Amino acid sequence: MRLLHEAFAKAEAENRAALIAYLPAGFPTVDGGIAAITEVLDAGADIMEVGLPHSDPVLDGPVIQTAxxxxxxxGLKIAxxxxxxxxxxEATGKPVLVMTYWNPVDRYGIERFAAELAEAGGAGCILPDLPVQESARWREQAAAHGLATVFVVAPSSTTERLHEITSAGTGFVYASAMMGVTGTGESVGEAASTLVRRVGAVTELPVCVGIGISDAVRAAAVAAYADGVIVGTAFVKALLDAPTEEAGLAAVRALTAELAEGVRRRG
Structure with missing residues (x-):
């Protein structure tokens, strides 16, 4: 978790929000995915979420589902x-988390998954469908291996629920900018800023906003009130739309640079 703390501290010292990017592993291939993820980190992303593709995602929209x-x-495997x-x-020295759903982790073995993630240099895990009240086994293993556990909060979360979630989480809080799945919203509305204020009132963890952010203008708007800006679908779409792997790398590099400039504008 040290690298996560350092990433947020660096962004705060530079008076900006942290840029958090998402791409699934194995897309378009395992090696192609590694190349794209490394490109994004080298181009200015502070933190990377590596998706573990799952056949029944609850948070992912059609673009990410396609990837x-x-x-x-x-034939992607957890390995x-x-x-x-x-x-x-290893290529960038930046914090890399896995974003996945509980079923693959549970089936693989909780202790095994946590140990292997830590051994690979992972900073933590985002588990959007794991209820906090059922998370003790995972959190015990995550803590034992120095991994952050990031939970997702939504605009509909009650204050009591926010207390419960933020007390159990570590690393940062993933604040969903709107109800629904990734890649389907047209804009980030006032619900996101209200949620960030509500979360900030109950925790000192960084609050990062995702869902509905696809360009520098939206990134700047969210960066005005959030500690981090999370972008996923736009990166995946850039790779999907590219005619070649080289063009895809160029596209995600350009998008990262645009978003990195956006989080520095902060509205």
Missing amino acids: DDIALRG DVMRTVRAAH
Whole structure:
């Protein structure tokens, strides 16, 4: 978790929000995914979320689901996800988390997953479908291996629920900018800023906003009140739309530079 703390501290010292990017492992291939993720980190992202593709995602919209399908049809294994985390972290020295759903972790083995993620240099895990009240086994293993556990909060979360979630989480809080799945919203509304204020009132953890952010203008608007800006679908779409792997790398590099400039404008 040390690298996460350092990433947020660096962004705060520079009077900006941290830029957090998401790309799934194994997309378009395992090696192609590693190349894209490394490109994004080198181009200015502070933190990377590596997706572990799952056949039944609850938070991912159609764009990310398409990429997940490509990865799964390519035979992606959890070992490939760990290799992706290791390669990205070793190449850049930046914090890399895994974003996944509880079923793959539970089936793989909680202690095994946590140990392998830590050994690969991973900073933590985001588990959007793991209820806090059922998370004790995971949090015990995560703490034992120095991994952050990031939970997702939504605009509909009650104050009592926010207390419960933020007390259990570590690293940062993932604040969903709107109700629904990734990649389907047209804009980030006032609900996001209100949620950040509400979360900030109950925790000292950094609060990072995701869902609905796709360009520098939106990134700047969110950076005005959040500690971090999370972008996923736009990166995946850039790779999907590219005619070649080289063009895809150029596209995600350009998008990262645009977003990195946006989080520095802060509205």
